[in-house]
Amino acid sequence: MSNNENVSVMTHLDELRKRLTVIAAVNIGAAMLLFNKASIILDYFLAINPGMQLVYITPSELLGVYIQLAFIMAFVLCSPVTGYQIWAFVEKGLYDNEKKYIVISLIFGVICFLAGVAFCYFMVLPTTLGFFVRIAIEEVESMISVKSYISFINAMLLSFGAVFEMPVVVFLLTKLEILRPEFIKKNKGIMIVIIFIAAAIITPPDIVSQIMLGIPMVILLEISTKICEIVYKTNKKTGVQV
Structure with missing residues (x-):
């Protein structure tokens, strides 16, 4: 050097x-x-x-x-x-085109992250916590520490916020011609397995939280596949070169 x-x-x-x-x-x-x-x-x-x-x-x-x-x-x-x-x-x-695509991705990334957090706060957490309360029995008194409760909430909010970034990441990678629709379609089965493994890792260790995260991840994978197809076709029509 x-x-x-x-x-x-x-x-x-x-x-x-x-x-x-x-x-x-x-x-x-x-x-x-x-x-x-x-x-x-x-x-x-x-x-x-x-x-x-x-x-x-x-x-x-x-x-x-x-x-x-x-x-x-x-x-x-x-x-x-x-x-x-x-x-x-x-x-x-970065090149000018790369800057433009990254700025767009950052803006929508913030929006998607907040959407994931809001979805978790208003939809997932009330359902999950309500389920935990309903399965309680009189013979066993629950003593949930505030530390474990807050850690659970934070882990769930962060997990959903991160997962909702999937379409944005796919958009950016496709726009930069790193990712193609064929790759997603060919490996979709493996990706779904990885999704549920990831859900088991990044969520608290209970099956309810893992399912509540895994299902939206599969839906987001389908949305991301469509985004990848649209962006890839647009790249070919406009002859984008990054």
């Missing part, structure tokens, strides 16, 4: 370090400022199933929950800063 290449690599690493430092500082600072507002998010989480009684087992457990929620709020509110820092680092190495 030449001296110029060494300098270039070191320059990029230094820029990456600075941008990661900015991201960390902004998120930590925001979390500290938002700590007193963490109870607001906790109230929204508790409102999903008002009949569920929660406890905290250790003296510091509730404090840990508030810290976790503060960082979640900070991550959401600071996402524009985080996104800008990441974009400013990677956009220098």
Whole structure:
């Protein structure tokens, strides 16, 4: 490796370090400022199933929950800063067409993520938690810790938000001519198996949550297949070259 290449690599690493430092500082600072507002998010989480009684087992457990929620709020509110820092680092190495497609994907990616979170919050979680309450028996008293409850909610919201990104990822990969419809059609059976394995991994370890995530993933796979076909045909008609 030449001296110029060494300098270039070191320059990029230094820029990456600075941008990661900015991201960390902004998120930590925001979390500290938002700590007193963490109870607001906790109230929204508790409102999903008002009949569920929660406890905290250790003296510091509730404090840990508030810290976790503060960082979640900070991550959401600071996402524009985080996104800008990441974009400013990677956009220098992209072609104009790539920049356009990635910007479009980022915009729709945010929309799809929020749609996944909303679907989980308003549809999936009430059904799932209601099922858990209904199967309870009088002989066994449930003592659900607030930490495990919040961790369950966060895992579900994040899982559904990430899964709803599937159409956007497929759009981008197809537009950049990395993915073709034939590949999805040929491997759809394997993909469905992988989907349910992934659902078992990324959701809490209960069959209800896994099914509730697996079914939307299969539906999104079908939607993504159609998107891939449409974008691929558009690429061929317009002669897109990335």
